[in-house]
Amino acid sequence: MSEQLAGGRMSEQLAGPTLPVLGKRVVLTALRESDIERTAEACTTPDAERFLDTPWPYKRSDAEFFIREFAPSGWRGEHDERVWAIRESVSGPLCGVIGLREGLREVGFWLHPDAQGKGLMSDALRTLVGHAEGCLVWPEVRWRCRVGNTASMRVAKATGFSYLGIREGEWRNVERGPEHYAVKTNREVPEALPWPPLE
Template sequence: MRFPEDVPVLSDDVVTLRAHTPADIDPVFEMCQDPEMQRWTTIPVPYLREHAENFLTEQIPNGWRDGGMWAWAIEYDGRYAGTVDLRDGDGGVGEVGFAVAPSARGAGVMTRALRLVVRHAFDVLEWDRVIWRAFVGNWASRRVAWKAGFRGLVVVPGGGKARGVRYDEWVATVGRDDALEPVGNWWKAPVVEGNGFRLRPFEPSDAKRIVEACSDERTQYWLPGLPSPYQLPDAEGFLGSRHENLATGEGVSWAIADAGTDELIGCVSLFDMTNRIDKTMAEIGYWLHPEARGRGVMSAAVRLVIEQAFKPVEDGGFGRRRLVLFAADGNTASAHVAEINGFTHVVLERSASPRRDGSFADLHGFDLLAAERT
């Protein structure tokens, strides 16, 4: 192929993919100064102007001429906004890589550009499958891939490499017969105002209070799955797994925060939302910082979560049909939260709740149906 004459222009109504020109060298150089670019991609660091020059005047034209790399400039709002490329393709399978300039992020530019190149890979290059790879933690990239229909995500420990260092990697793919649309739910935890508290997404600054709450003797007693002693890395792991639960649709956790200070006073979660046999249910779980106990905070927080859980997805809720809640025999405070919120006690599972000493307590099961609340 000839460069730039044979580079096809791909466009939806909003973004246009075209051949790079020398005028893109400066914006590429500028984009590559961004710390996110340096953290999540394999570009040289420090990134010099000559790197941009070489990429645009040597690597990209050679990629088109020889085959093996097909890179487009993304134009949005009349300007260069990023670069997207397809690579390899031997045997009908190749990879996609992309970056958007910081000033153009969050406007859906990359999702549009990704759909355009994936269609091109299937329809023109006749690939059967496109692979997306990102270092673990690159949530913006993962969300773009999810929105454009990539699926079957796996973690490959040490699968990625940048500047000689190995990183864990996410890999997902999309096949030629797949719709370029999201598979499954990626939840967001909405902010909900309560009386004297608010439910909000967790933040990294909550870690210290999580350690306090989860080190508490009563929390440790009733939640025997918690690490003991519970330390800062445990809280950081918990915070990281909140993102994962949202992204896989498995669950939604809210920080219960003081309305005045925004300090963390507890946690309430919906989980098991991708249950193998019932994808319309959720289990509710919770814990409270010891300072916040005895004021009815958890009963009120669970009431708000029930509303969110039963609200249809199209109205910003979670579309649940049935909620369940479990409390070990003897945990009267937890059972009270269920009962005051209208849950029905439906089962006593014998010897079902492990204790730290190796013995098992009976477990009370409660449920609440959306149908009985209308």
């Protein structure tokens, strides 16, 4: 998920989804000022360096920009990515982030380390893909991850994405490398391949 946006100004209010999107285990809401610290914690781990398409080295100022400017400006229509906070309750702490990029019809996500291993991301992805299909009228939702990110692959497989193999992808806008690709759609996917072993 990209956090880069040229220009823009700090918004007085954090624009975001008006109503929460309810899953079975998670609630998807707007990001809040109070989420900055946990965003910075999540995006400075070794796994974040390896697998997230975010600035590196990641600084607290990157988290401030993401929450105060990038995410709200997407909801104002200034770019094509809409971002939701993942929580276990409406007033609960940030567990992670999930976003839809309209131009690419692509989903991206991450979880804070202390929220991992609970099945939250599978529920968040299943919930948001349903939201995309029902509300945004997308014919399909695409997913990708860097080779080696088996946790993300497990989530995509568990939520019914069809695996399309490995392709060369752009990384942090400067580097290219191999990525896994998959798609979620209501149609048959004749080009789908078996998912690789995820142990």
